[in-house]
Amino acid sequence: MLKSHSCGELNPKQVGERVALAGWVHRRRDHGSLIFVDLRDREGIVQVVFNPAQFPQALAVAREVRPEYVLAVKGRVMRRPPGTENPNLATGEVEVLAEECQILNTCPTPPFPINEETEVDEPLRLRYRYLDLRRQRMKENLILRHRVVKFIRDFLDARGFIEVETPILIKSTPEGARDYLVPSRVHPGKFYALPQSPQQLKQILMVAGIEKYFQIARCFRDEDQRADRQPEFTQLDLEMSFVDEEDILALTEEMFTFLVETATPSLRVIKPFPRLTYAEAMERYGTDKPDLRFGLELGDLTEVVATSDFGPFQQARAKGIVKGFCAPSCGNYSRKQIDELAELAKGYGAAGLITIALAGEGKPEDMGQVRSLAAKYLTLEQVKGIAERVGAKGGDLILIVAGQPGVVNGALSQLRLEMARRLHMADADLLAFAFVTGFPLLEWSAEEGRWQSMHHPFTAPLEEDIPLLDTDPQLARARHYDLVCNGYELSSCSIRIHSRPLQERIFGLLGYTGEEIEERFGTILEALEYGAPPHGGIAPGIDRIVMLLAGEQTIREVIAFPKNQSAVDMMMQAPSPVSPTQLEELHLMLRPIERTEREPE
């Protein structure tokens, strides 16, 4: 070991000791003959002094070093001369007087600064991820992630869970996202799939009598990327036997509460986690994953404006709804600001945005206090009714969207987030966890002309709703809850189906023939026959949790080596072409692609 201590751990207790340090040059301050080097390792930074009078050879080496050179330094820990302590540095009371110094490696001028927290173009960071990860913020994120995963393992271990690994090469099944496929060399024409989640395997582990299982599981989905979606991501996959919804929710709530208190004590959670139904969430927030750190609740205005002659309201009366919410103290918004909001709404499919700005104090007293394009189609009574439903008073701006329920809720939920951003209403130190309950089991896919699982096809329906499967499938409620936090869906949890006949019935509803069911889901159906216990579980996304705890805007910031929006690894340059030999071994032939067609012969 080249080090006796880490740079960051030095303090006055070691004064007088001779230490061996190794690390990277964080910064060098050259005073002509006297040179200071801030030496950095994972644990922190310490100042190393090179003094010509005492150790001229060490100083000669220090003259040559540049930022990010790798040094081995031997020297004595000294208390800093009075008045030269640095309170901004954890090790600021001491310094190391260098006696020997060796350059272990050099470094070109880095493509971006390692020793300061400037914003750098993300592609450049991803290309040189090993340099990016040296920076303080990324290092902290990786350490936080480690602490989160460690906490989860300890927490679940203490409660009798065992961690079981499941295969990465599994069988492709329909439903859900596009699979990543791996061709088989020994079975020409056949493919493995990478797991979208270990869903069926963990259920089979319940049949196997594991009772309490968890896994920090890598999952793969070949869909387009988002700030909170990567082609591969990590879930805490968890399943328990002989439980009902309350058991899982209680465990989840306890785990996340303790997690925050342990890993990020500067953040707060609301205890107990609020619960709201899917219908309630849609009604009040227009989304099933509301950010509950602020109000700005939506009000239904359909009835209030039913008698108005305003075109959009009239159309909504026929086959839609009218909803809105109040942006406090935004009554002075300019035409330009309102146009921006309208553009945002249109981006989410709304035909337009109707705004009502209220002047004065309290309730409007005459139409002169009402500024709106719709003003001449509204009576004072109607405006008062609208203001009341959205809680608006003088000085506020009311944002209203009319149309199909899906569009109205979609646009307003986004406008709600936008206004919260503009008004700085979201407390950055608050993690507003909540459970959303009462999801429908199925939703009709107009595109595919069949029923689809809202969650996944293994979700159990409520016992009393099972008869509805034959009559009104859309009314059947699922034993399924979502865990949301600050506007992100962290996890779905559900009680699974543990009876073969019911599971087959669901597959049938989803439009599969008996043969397809047998071919695609035969294994789990057979397993359910062999004494499958009642069971259920959750699968929270680790990346999103760590992102929220770290206060980051994308999960890429908490993944060591993420891919970009086009699913490209910019450091390793994956994906990449493979050799004809490899293709041949895998019994694969490539279809010509456009780009090669265009290339000259």
Added chain:
RNA sequence: GGCCCCGUGGUGUAGCGGACUAACAUGCCACCCUGUCACGGUGGAGAUCAGGGGUUCGAAUCCCCUCGGGGUCGCCA
């Protein structure tokens, strides 16, 4: 596949039709400096303004296309 935003020395930004021979900060190089800690001082190098085409007397600036990147809709059981 659609929509929106971004691309100017190594990095981060300014400039948004003429005074641009492209500015500022930082970094880099050289020299000076024994108590700094974002050390300081002096000097210097470094940019075909992402690429291509167009409009114009004149384009970093306006328009079009392409490329790269980000956000988002669709998609993501």
